[in-house]
Amino acid sequence: MIEVLPFEIPPSWSRVLGDELAESYLTSLRAFLEREKWAGRTIYPSEEKIFEALRCTPFEAVRVVIVGQDPYHGRGQAHGLCFSVLPGVSTPPSLVNIYKELEQDLHVTMPNHGCLTSWAKQGVLLLNATLTVEEGKPLSHHKRGWELFTDAVIEAVAEKKEGVVFMLWGKNAQEKCQKVSDRLNNSHLVLTASHPSPFSAHSGFFGCRHFSKANDYLQKQGISPIQWQLPSSP
Numbered sequence: 637m638i639e640v641l642p643f644e645i646p647p648s649w650s651r652v653l654g655d656e657l658a659e660s661y662l663t664s665l666r667a668f669l670e671r672e673k674w675a676g677r678t679i680y681p682s683e684e685k686i687f688e689a690l691r692c693t694p695f696e697a698v699r700v701v702i703v704g705q706d707p708y709h710g711r712g713q714a715h716g717l718c719f720s721v722l723p724g725v726s727t728p729p730s731l732v733n734i735y736k737e738l739e740q741d742l743h744v745t746m747p748n749h750g751c752l753t754s755w756a757k758q759g760v761l762l763l764n765a766t767l768t769v770e771e772g773k774p775l776s777h778h779k780r781g782w783e784l785f786t787d788a789v790i791e792a793v794a795e796k797k798e799g800v801v802f803m804l805w806g807k808n809a810q811e812k813c814q815k816v817s818d819r820l821n822n823s824h825l826v827l828t829a830s831h832p833s834p835f836s837a838h839s840g841f842f843g844c845r846h847f848s849k850a851n852d853y854l855q856k857q858g859i860s861p862i863q864w865q866l867p868s869s870p
Contacts, residue, residue, distance in 0.1 A: 641657050641658065641662075642662045642663045642665065642666035643657070643662060643666060643686075643687070644687075645657060645687060645690065646687060646690045646691050646694065648690075648694035648695040648696055649687075649690045649694070649695050649789070649792075651695070652695050652792045652796055653788055653789070653792060656785070656788045659784070661781040661784050661785075662781060662785065664780075664781060665780055665781035665782065665785075668777075668780055668781075669768065672770065677770050677771070678711075678770065678771035679768050679769070679770060679771070680707050680708065680709060680710075680711075680713070680714040680768065680769055680770075680771060681707055681714040681715050681716045681768070682715075685714070685715045685716040686716060686767050686768060687716065687767070688715055688716025688717055688756075689716055689717050689718070689756065689761055689762050689763050689764070690761075690789070691716075692717065692753060692756035692757055692762075693756050693757070693759060693760065693761045693762075695792070695793075695796075695797075697758075697759040698759055698761050698793055698797060698800055699758070699759035699760065699800060699801065699854060699859060699862065700755075700759060700760040700761065700800065700801045700802075700803065700850055700862060701760075701761045701763060701790070701793060701800060701801070701802045701803070702718060702719070702760060702761070702762050702763070702803045702805070703718070703763055703764075703765065703790070703802075703803075703804060703805075703808075703809040703812055703813065704718025704719055704762070704763065704764040704765065704809070705718075705764060705765050705766065705775075705806075705808050705809070706764060706765070706766050706769055706774055706775055706777075706778070707764055707766070707767065707768060707769045708721060708728065708769075709769045709770070709771055709772055709773060709774050709776075710771075710772075711771065712724070712725050713725050713728075714769070715751075716767070717752050717753065717756055717762040718762045718763060718764045719731050719734060719752060719762065719832075720750060720751055720752035720753070720756075720762060721750040721751065722751060723749055723751050723869075723870045724749075725750060726750070727749065727750035728750060729833065729834045730831070730832045730833050730834070730837075731750050731752075731832075733832040733833070733834065733837040733841065733842070734832050735747070736842070737832070737837075737841060737842055737843075737844065737845075737846075737847070738847055738864055740842070740843070741845045741846075741847045741848050742847055742848055742851075742864055742865075744864055744865040744866075745865065747866040747867075747868065748868070749866075749869070749870055751866075751870035752866070753870055754863075754866050754867055754870065755862065755864070755866070758862050758863060759862070760862060761789075761793070763786055763789060763790070764786070765782065765783055765786050765808065765809075765812055766778055766780075766782040766783065766786075767782045767785070767786070768782065783812075786812075787812070787815065790812065790813060790816060791815070791816050794813075794816040794819040794820050794823070794824065795816070795819060797823075797824075798823045798824065799823070799824065799825075799853075799854075799857045799859065800824045800825075801824065801825045801827065801849075801850040801853055801854065802820055802824055802825070802826045802827065803827050803829075803846050803850065804826065804827065804828045804829075805828075805829050805830065805831050805832055805841060806829075806830060806831030806833075806836065807831075808831075809831075810828055813826075825849075825850070825853045827844070827846045827849060827850065829841045829844040829846065847862075847864050850862065851864075
């Protein structure tokens, strides 16, 4: 008998996640999403983009992890990468502040778009804690099971890789990684700062220089740095 898993996970990640993919919470989560769809509710991102972070950044390629919280809940925004929006969508305030810090840190030019696919394809895992959301309702899919799955993704990176940079911005991201904090601190570089939101960016995000610190760390290990300068068109 061929076992049909509730979600189709990219092969490089399905190999390292193993038995996690057969856990009952994922079946319940799939059933929940199906009920929401049949109830006529709009879910973001589109189904084919739910695991975009894992598709763009295979497990073997992960060099940096950035942890977000919830997908954007406005039309046309979310596409499966935290902090990133689809081309043609206005750059969200938190991402504008990320660009400002980049400009100060590495003197890169601020792009005219908010699509971070280029980072993801270089090995920056842009992972939200929750991978879906109902239109116009932030945190609407909180505690439905996604957090358990993304905990497993983070644990796989922490336990099965070495020398990864974790950029943990804000309390939620820092608490998200608390379960594997010992492993992170022993085998990886952990960078913490306040969230880049306009409400908190001036409380420790601006001036954190995480991007140059990440590249310095990678280069010292003989790993190519991230090209943080985004292309003019995604």
